[in-house]
Amino acid sequence: MISYFGSNEESMSQNFSSIMQQEFEISLLGELTYFLGLQVQQTKDGIFLSQTKYLKQIMKKYGMEDYKPICTPMITRCSLSSNDESPTMNQPEYRSMIRSILYLTGTKADIMHVVGIVGRFQANPKESHIEAIKIIFKYIQGTQDFGLWYPTDTNLTLHAYTNVDWARNVDDQKRTSGGAFYMGSRLISWFNKKQSSISLSIAKEEYVVVSS
Numbered sequence: 001m002i003s004y005f006g007s008n009e010e011s012m013s014q015n016f017s018s019i020m021q022q023e024f025e026i027s028l029l030g031e032l033t034y035f036l037g038l039q040v041q042q043t044k045d046g047i048f049l050s051q052t053k054y055l056k057q058i059m060k061k062y063g064m065e066d067y068k069p070i071c072t073p074m075i076t077r078c079s080l081s082s083n084d085e086s087p088t089m090n091q092p093e094y095r096s097m098i099r100s101i102l103y104l105t106g107t108k109a110d111i112m113h114v115v116g117i118v119g120r121f122q123a124n125p126k127e128s129h130i131e132a133i134k135i136i137f138k139y140i141q142g143t144q145d146f147g148l149w150y151p152t153d154t155n156l157t158l159h160a161y162t163n164v165d166w167a168r169n170v171d172d173q174k175r176t177s178g179g180a181f182y183m184g185s186r187l188i189s190w191f192n193k194k195q196s197s198i199s200l201s202i203a204k205e206e207y208v209v210v211s212s
Helices: 010-023 052-061 091-104 109-121 127-142 202-211
Strands: 038-043 046-050 147-151 158-164 176-183 186-194
Touching (some): 147 186
């Protein structure tokens, strides 16, 4: 079993490891650098989290490592539908691709919205849905070195940003809301959620987003 511990004080970490070694038979592996596809780079200025290695693995797995990068993860005014008349695609492969890029949202909040959209068509994927996933892969090809930066500064001011796409789902007219929350310059939480019901007014929808 692998366990991790940490502290802002080096002396406290050393003391804790000494106590644990007296009670259990353990070996120290050193500073955390890689865990479950997550790369961790620690410096005196902060911690940087990324998934570059994992990203390159899935790009190679699906034969997309030579894709030309693009600057956005979705075509402007893209309206995917479950009633699409394009050819039906391989369902297991489509689900595998969704699972692969869904794991990337752990450090790439910028693709959460579009991944949530393409994930809705796993029961009956069409060619247009596969093309939408390929656009996501082209985008992450150009942003594979991006990640989350957590500086050591002490700014604890909380900022919250929310948005809603105003009934862009062409199948059921339900809205998708999203939000990102920062403590100082650190992104600490984010979400993207499709509404469970249809609001009858914009005012009601704004209330639902804020309360969420």
